[in-house]
Amino acid sequence: MKISSGSSLEIVEIYNKLDNELKILNPGCDTCGTCCHFDVFDHELYASTIEVNYILENVKVPPFHKEQRICPFLVDKECSIREHRTLGCRVFFCNPHYKNVSYEIYNKYYEMIKKIAVGNRFEWHYGPMITLLALQNKKEPDDVNHCSPETVSNEIEKPVKQRRYPGR
Numbered sequence: 001m002k003i004s005s006g007s008s009l010e011i012v013e014i015y016n017k018l019d020n021e022l023k024i025l026n027p028g029c030d031t032c033g034t035c036c037h038f039d040v041f042d043h044e045l046y047a048s049t050i051e052v053n054y055i056l057e058n059v060k061v062p063p064f065h066k067e068q069r070i071c072p073f074l075v076d077k078e079c080s081i082r083e084h085r086t087l088g089c090r091v092f093f094c095n096p097h098y099k100n101v102s103y104e105i106y107n108k109y110y111e112m113i114k115k116i117a118v119g120n121r122f123e124w125h126y127g128p129m130i131t132l133l134a135l136q137n138k139k140e141p142d143d144v145n146h147c148s149p150e151t152v153s154n155e156i157e158k159p160v161k162q163r164r165y166p167g168r
């Protein structure tokens with residue numbers, strides 16, 4: 001399950017780059033936490049294995065059920081893992097004017113993250129964050145999952161919308 005510290009640094013760099021790009025776009029957010037209630041927004045938060053493992057290596061995961069529709073990291077309407085939250089969390093803003101741009105940005109950074117996983121032959125799955133969290137959380141801490149590049153690329157799903165928006 002572990003990802004190397006070098007890869008963690010690469011993920012941090014990607015997240016920082018993304019956050020800087022978003023600062024310029026400034027879609028606006030009052031951090032109300034409503035979008036972390038997935039049913040309220042009728043959307044799904046998708047993430048990759050490498051991002052979920054990065055969370056698991058850095059924070060304690062609270063008890064959760066894999067079918068729950070509120071992110072387990074939402075505490076008192078605030079994200080308790082802000083520094084380690086996934087690409088999908090970072091890119092999403094409820095501002096409707098920003099929606100189309102968000103897909104482009106998401107796919108650009110998704111490709112960067114995928115490149116780290118493929119380059120390091122890390123296990124790669126892409127799916128609902130809570131499902132992946134439940135799967136990865138069960139593994140032993142030293143259970144390193146390396147795949148051949150072929151296996152990795154076969155397992156890669158096409159980049160899809162990071163979250164399903166109302167009405168889509």
Ligand code: SF4
Nearest residue numbers: 029030032033035094
């Ligand atoms: S993106 Fe919108 S719904 Fe989500 S926390 Fe910010 S203001 Fe609230």
Ligand code: SF4
Nearest residue numbers: 036071073074079089
């Ligand atoms: S990780 Fe944080 S930002 Fe992402 S859905 Fe959970 S509470 Fe919200």
